[in-house]
Amino acid sequence: MKNYLFIIVSVLAVVLPCASGYAREASFENASESIRARLDESLSELALLREKMAQEKIPLSRKLRDLESQLVEVRLEYQQATRLLDSRTLDLSNLKNEIDSRRDEGNYLSNLLGEYIRNFESRLHISEIQRYRKPLEEAKLAAENTALSQQQVYNAQAAILELSLERLYDALNGTKFDGTASDSSGSIHHGTFAAAGPVVIFQSDDGKNTGTAQQRLGSLEAAIIEFRNPDDTHAAAQVVQESRGFLPLDPTLGNAHKIEDTHETFIEHVKKGGVVMYPIFAMAGAALLVAVYKWIAMSMVRTPSRKKLGEVMNTVTKSDQKSAMDKAAKIRGPVGRMLRAGVEHMKEPRELVEEVMYEQILSTRLKLERWLSFIAICAASAPLLGLLGTVTGIINTFKLITVFGSGDVKTLSGGISEALITTEFGLIVAIPSLLIHAFLSRRAKSIVNQMEQAAMSLVNQISKTPYKAKDSQDDDSEAA
Numbered sequence: 305m306k307n308y309l310f311i312i313v314s315v316l317a318v319v320l321p322c323a324s325g326y327a328r329e330a331s332f333e334n335a336s337e338s339i340r341a342r343l344d345e346s347l348s349e350l351a352l353l354r355e356k357m358a359q360e361k362i363p364l365s366r367k368l369r370d371l372e373s374q375l376v377e378v379r380l381e382y383q384q385a386t387r388l389l390d391s392r393t394l395d396l397s398n399l400k401n402e403i404d405s406r407r408d409e410g411n412y413l414s415n416l417l418g419e420y421i422r423n424f425e426s427r428l429h430i431s432e433i434q435r436y437r438k439p440l441e442e443a444k445l446a447a448e449n450t451a452l453s454q455q456q457v458y459n460a461q462a463a464i465l466e467l468s469l470e471r472l473y474d475a476l477n478g479t480k481f482d483g484t485a486s487d488s489s490g491s492i493h494h495g496t497f498a499a500a501g502p503v504v505i506f507q508s509d510d511g512k513n514t515g516t517a518q519q520r521l522g523s524l525e526a527a528i529i530e531f532r533n534p535d536d537t538h539a540a541a542q543v544v545q546e547s548r549g550f551l552p553l554d555p556t557l558g559n560a561h562k563i564e565d566t567h568e569t570f571i572e573h574v575k576k577g578g579v580v581m582y583p584i585f586a587m588a589g590a591a592l593l594v595a596v597y598k599w600i601a602m603s604m605v606r607t608p609s610r611k612k613l614g615e616v617m618n619t620v621t622k623s624d625q626k627s628a629m630d631k632a633a634k635i636r637g638p639v640g641r642m643l644r645a646g647v648e649h650m651k652e653p654r655e656l657v658e659e660v661m662y663e664q665i666l667s668t669r670l671k672l673e674r675w676l677s678f679i680a681i682c683a684a685s686a687p688l689l690g691l692l693g694t695v696t697g698i699i700n701t702f703k704l705i706t707v708f709g710s711g712d713v714k715t716l717s718g719g720i721s722e723a724l725i726t727t728e729f730g731l732i733v734a735i736p737s738l739l740i741h742a743f744l745s746r747r748a749k750s751i752v753n754q755m756e757q758a759a760m761s762l763v764n765q766i767s768k769t770p771y772k773a774k775d776s777q778d779d780d781s782e783a784a
Contacts, residue, residue, distance in 0.1 A: 410454055417461035418447055424468055430519035431497045431504045431526040432471070434483050439463055475501055480547065485526040487513050492525065498544045502557055507544040514541050518558040529561055576718070577725035580693035584686060584726070588733040591682035594675045595740045602672065602747045606637030607754055613761065616643055620765045625650060638668040638751070639758050646762045654767055661759040668755060672748035676741060683737035690730020697723030 421443050428436060446452055446460035478500040484492050485506045495508035497517060506517040506528055514537050515530035531537045531552060542549035554560065574581055612635050619628040625647060632643040642664035649657050701719030 414447065414454075414457060414461070417458070417464070418444075420468075421461065421464050424464060429499070429502075429504050429517070429526075430524075431483055431485065431499070431506065431517040433524070435481050436467060436471075439467055475499065478547070480544065483526070485513075485517055485528050486520075486523070487528050488530075493528070496544050497526075498540075498547070500551055503551065503553055505540045505544055505551070507541055511541065514544070516540075516552075516554060516558060518561070529558060573725065574729075576721040577693060577729060578696060578722045580689055580696065580722075580726045581729060584689050584693075584729050584733055587682045587686055587689070588729075588737075591679050591733070591737045591740075594678050595737075595744065598675055598679075598744050599740075602744065602751070605672075605751055606635075606640070607751070608635045608637070608639050608758070613758060616647070617761060617765045620647065620650065620762065621769055623769050638664065639755050642668075642755055642759060643762060646759065646766075650766050654763060657766060658759070658763055661762070665752060665755045665759065669748070669752050672751060673745070676744055676748065679737050679741040679744070683734050683741055686730045686733035686737065687727075688730070690727040690734075693726020693730070694723040697721070697726065 421440065425433075425436075425440055443460045443464050446457045449457075452460075478498070480496055480498050482494070483497050483506075484494050485497075485508075486492050493508035493510075493513050495506055495513070498505045498507075504517040504526075505515070506526065507514045508528075513528050513530070515528045517526040518529050520527035531540065536552040539550045540552050543551050574585075577584075612631070616628055616631045616635070619631050628647040628650070629644060632640060632647050634640075635643060642661050645664055646657050646661045649660050697719045699719075700722065701716050704716055704719060
């Protein structure tokens with residue numbers, strides 16, 4: 305459409321000048337013919353151009369279709385390449401994630417094997433450590449060796465798994481292996497171990513040392529605990545030599561021997577308390593002697609019966625001083641002495657009788673409570689002495705820590721034993737002393753209460769009797 309407009313405009317541009325020229329120079333017909341001729345010529349050219357355009361349009365269209373087909377193919381190839389790139393990128397990312405995951409699994413597996421190796425080593429019997437020492441060291445060193453590949457580290461660690469399975473099989477069926485063990489004197493002997501389950505028996509090559517193999521505190525060498533029964537020794541030797549027979553079995557796996565070793569005599573136990581034990585025992589002995597003396601003394605104190613007291617009161621009611629003195633003289637002990645003093649002054653005023661009898665009560669109370677305060681002092685001082693021993697024991701413990709460090713518990717046990725034993729014996733002395741003091745004080749108070757009750761009865765009875773008024777009148781008449 306644009307081409308057509310262009311041609312028409314061109315024709316008009318040519319026709320209009322020509323027409324104006326011919327109008328001025330020639331006639332109208334000539335000009336018309338000329339213009340028509342030119343118009344025909346232009347139309348011919350236009351037809352040629354249209355024909356040429358029609359001829360060129362088909363190849364160009366075909367070429368355009370070819371190019372469009374190529375463009376579609378290129379686009380498809382581009383899309384395929386893009387999808388392939390995306391797929392490869394996704395695969396690469398997944399592969400990286402898979403590699404990271406496998407690396408994490410490898411590290412976890414390596415740590416798990418390392419933990420298993422440590423647990424396996426801790427579960428070994430003291431006699432088996434020398435048997436598995438070499439593969440255990442290889443496995444532990446392989447994990448720290450950066451020159452080895454991960455596969456080599458796994459192989460070294462996996463070897464421990466195979467050894468642990470073999471060990472389980474040997475534990476179920478029994479096995480023997482060579483090794484060394486120390487006797488009670490500390491001498492090392494080479495011999496043969498026979499293991500069946502948790503029980504391990506050792507016999508030296510010379511056959512002189514046979515017993516169970518156990519771990520000794522602070523030692524990395526298996527210790528030989530010899531059998532006390534010769535029959536057990538013979539049976540153990542037969543098992544080691546012939547791989548058959550009766551196996552002497554300690555169901556406590558040596559714990560009974562360890563507990564037996566902790567037993568000690570009373571003297572050994574006391575010696576661990578140190579020098580503070582001497583004043584504690586001296587105080588305990590003195591408190592015991594005083595307690596026995598006071599208990600015997602209070603047991604010998606006579607207490608009157610109600611019948612005898614009633615007889616004295618009856619005679620006082622009859623104003624018979626002489627009979628009352630005889631009845632009171634038959635009553636033994638502090639109560640009898642108090643009644644005799646009261647009857648002796650029954651003619652005197654009430655206040656004087658009370659003072660006389662109170663004097664007897666006070667004297668008896670002082671005798672009964674004598675030395676009881678010493679027992680109370682012992683009861684209060686013994687825990688303090690125990691606390692003193694605790695302080696000295698802790699001080700000794702810290703001195704040992706300063707010199708030897710805190711690694712050896714056996715070295716520190718001396719100071720701790722001193723602290724605990726002194727406290728133990730301080731309480732052992734204090735608690736009985738406190739109970740004995742309470743018992744004896746209660747007994748003394750009971751005797752004094754009986755005396756006070758008897759004195760009050762006598763004073764009341766003297767106040768009721770008319771003897772005093774009658775006697776006073778007689779005395780007044782005699783004086784007049």
